[in-house]
Amino acid sequence: MVLGSSEKSRFRLDSNPGLEPIRRTVMVANRGEIAIRVFRALTELDMTSVAIYSEQDKHSMHRLKADEAYLVGKGLPPVAAYLTIDQIIDTALQHNVDAIHPGYGFLSERADFARACEHAGITFIGPSPDVMARMGDKVAARQAAIEAGVQVVPGTPGPITSAEEAIEFAKQYGTPIILKAAHGGGGRVVFYVGEAFRRAFSEAQAAFGDGSLFVEKFVERPRHIEVQLLGDNHGGLIHLYERDCSVQRRHQKVVEIAPAPALPEGIREKILDDAVRLGKYVGYQNAGTVEFLVDQKGNYYFIEVNARLQVEHTVTEEISGVDLVQAQIRIAEGKSLSDIKLNQESIIPHGSAIQCRVTTEDPARGFQPDSGRIEVFRSGEGMGIRLDSASAFAGSVISPFYDSLLVKVIATARNHPNACSKMIRGLKEFRIRGVKTNIPFLLNVLRQPEFLAASVDTYFIDEHPDLFQFKPSQNRAQKLLSYLGEIQVNGPQTPLATELKPAYVTPPVPPVRPGAPPPVGLRQVLVKDGPEAFARAVRRTPGCMITDTTFR
Known part of the structure; x- marks a missing residue:
């Protein structure tokens, strides 16, 4: 957490007995599903949520989900709009914002943004700028790990x-x-x-x-294991167990699992202890992730710290029962872990959770991003399925300017095989038309014996070209409509109870005299005599009238 001077900061816990509590206002300096995720947490905490949006995002769902929304980066490219630190701070000050949550991506790991919040007297919901700067520099983070006694590559x-x-x-x-x-x-x-x-x-x-x-x-054939940390501003720090993020494509995570299945208990305990040791050594506050590589011999090595909330924080929430976003906000208010009823002994993982990132990418074309309007959208639902999204609905326009993430699907069950089965069922229920998605690829990943047995490493996708062999999904609704149209026009193709053939109608064509002026139509009636006369003329016309889509 970052606080300005005690006179400036308005997000601190300075409530006085007998006085009405002040409703706090929090801005999310982000877009898409993570902005909506934070807005929901703020609503549950009875706080006012403020969104920012670019010109490209003027119709985006995250703008509508917030209590207030303000345009930033006018005239700038779509991504640059969310990087305008001065404009974001000015907008926050103009609208009495008490704190800013950075989400992930964009400015979330920029120490200069955290310092700008501090100088403006606005609480930054995240680690201190000094810790963020130190952990954001891989060389400095590595040195800190060595000094803390954590093994590095x-x-x-x-x-x-x-x-x-x-x-x-x-x-x-x-x-x-x-x-x-x-x-x-x-x-x-x-x-x-x-x-x-x-x-x-x-x-x-x-x-x-x-x-x-x-x-x-270079560590060959490693598993990618990361530990979720949560620290307060009073020296308290706990872990919320680990996640397995080994299923990656070009160093980008595709599927995440919590806790890491088939990880030997001795290695798990050592990794968790080292993550907490490093966090305490650097004085880490708020939410963050310590990442490790585990080789085939069981050796593990620290690689980096992500000083922010992760995309895959959802699986940790599912197995721990802890709302990480609410915990971030409460800690930024100044509460300790004990104040929000959290301690290491109370964090007990239950079951297994898997997150799949459904993206608007075409796996048959090297995951080329797709954009356009979603024509049909039906999601997978039911017990144990959680969806985090922002633009996953029919009619939504997928922009080519931002990340291709469409919806995060999280499946939770008693164990890893059951979670896999639930995720497969959930993904198979999706119906998305209008843009390509990676759902067929994800289903192939989930059905692989190595994935079901939790024996994957970061080479998994590269070594399984069969993951890209799938049949494109069929549009069942369109097939039915096409069939009905065929029957209506050409009649049935199979013998039925009747031999009657469809009627062939030859419409009469009235004679038209070349050069004659066109007859008076309804448009002329509307223009000359007005709407009421137009309505009367329509009612007097026998039969069915056909028009275009323009309202007149």
Whole structure:
């Protein structure tokens, strides 16, 4: 949490006995489903919710779900509108906003945004800007982990400046190695360094404005395990167990599971303990995630901290029963973990939860993003199915300018196999027309024996090309309409109880004299005599009248 001076901050718990509590106002500096997720938490806490939106998002659902909504970034590109720190802060001050929740993406991990909130006397619902800056720098985060006694992947102690340094590291630890941007995600795995170093440097410089690179030993065939942390402003910090995010495509998570199935209990306890140790060492506050790689031999290594709420926080909520967003807000108010009835002993995971990210991408074309209007939408529902979405409804227009996430589907059951079965059933119930989705691909993932047995690693998708072999879904409703139309026009194609053939009607065509003026029609009646005469003329006309879609 970030607070301005005690005189400025209005989000603190300064309630006096006998006085009516002040209804607090919280802005969400984000869009889409995460904005709506926070709005719902605010409504349950009896707080006023404020949305911001770009010109492209003027009809988006998140604008309508908030109590108040204000345009930002007028005239700017769609994404840039949500990055205008000065405008967002000014809008918050103009409308008496007490706190800002950043969501995920956009400004959520920008320490300068958290500081701007602090300077304006607005509470930032998240970690302090100093911790955010430290954890956002992979080199600094790695050093903090080493100082806290948390095992890290062997790597350079700081950024390197030449390919020769990478070569020396590879000689010591062997190949493959990975070159990572100090201020970005992902990385480039290399066996030969020269040209790869120059390419990685250029990519980091272009993407993040900083070409700093560091080198790590590449962990082959790992599982991606992350731990959810929650800390207050009084030194309290707990974990809410772990998630398995090993099913990835191009370093992007596709399916997440909580808790991590088939993870040996000894390794689980060590990972959880190390995550809490690191969080306490850096003084972490609010919600955050510590990520680890676990190799085939059971060795685990710290890789990074995400100083924000994660997309996959939903599965942790399902197994723990803790509303993480409400907990974030309560902690930002100044409450301790004990005030909101949370301690480590009370966090007991129940069952298994899986999250699938349904996106508007075409897996048959390399996950090319699709956009357009959703013509038909029917979701999967029922016991144990949770849906988090913003634009998942018939008539919604999917913009090409933002992330392709359409709806997060979360299935919860007593164990991992049952959760898989529930998720498969839920996804099969979806009917989406108008845009392509990755649902056929997700169903193939869920049906794989390795996934059902919880024996997947980050190579899972790359090593299973059969995941991309599926039949496109059929539009059953359209098939029925086509059949009925065929019967109505051409008659049945199978023998029935009658041999009667359909009637063929030849409509009479009245003679038309070339050059003659057109007869007086209803439009002329409307223009000359007005609406009442038009209505009378329509009523006097026998038979069925056909018009276009223009109201006149």
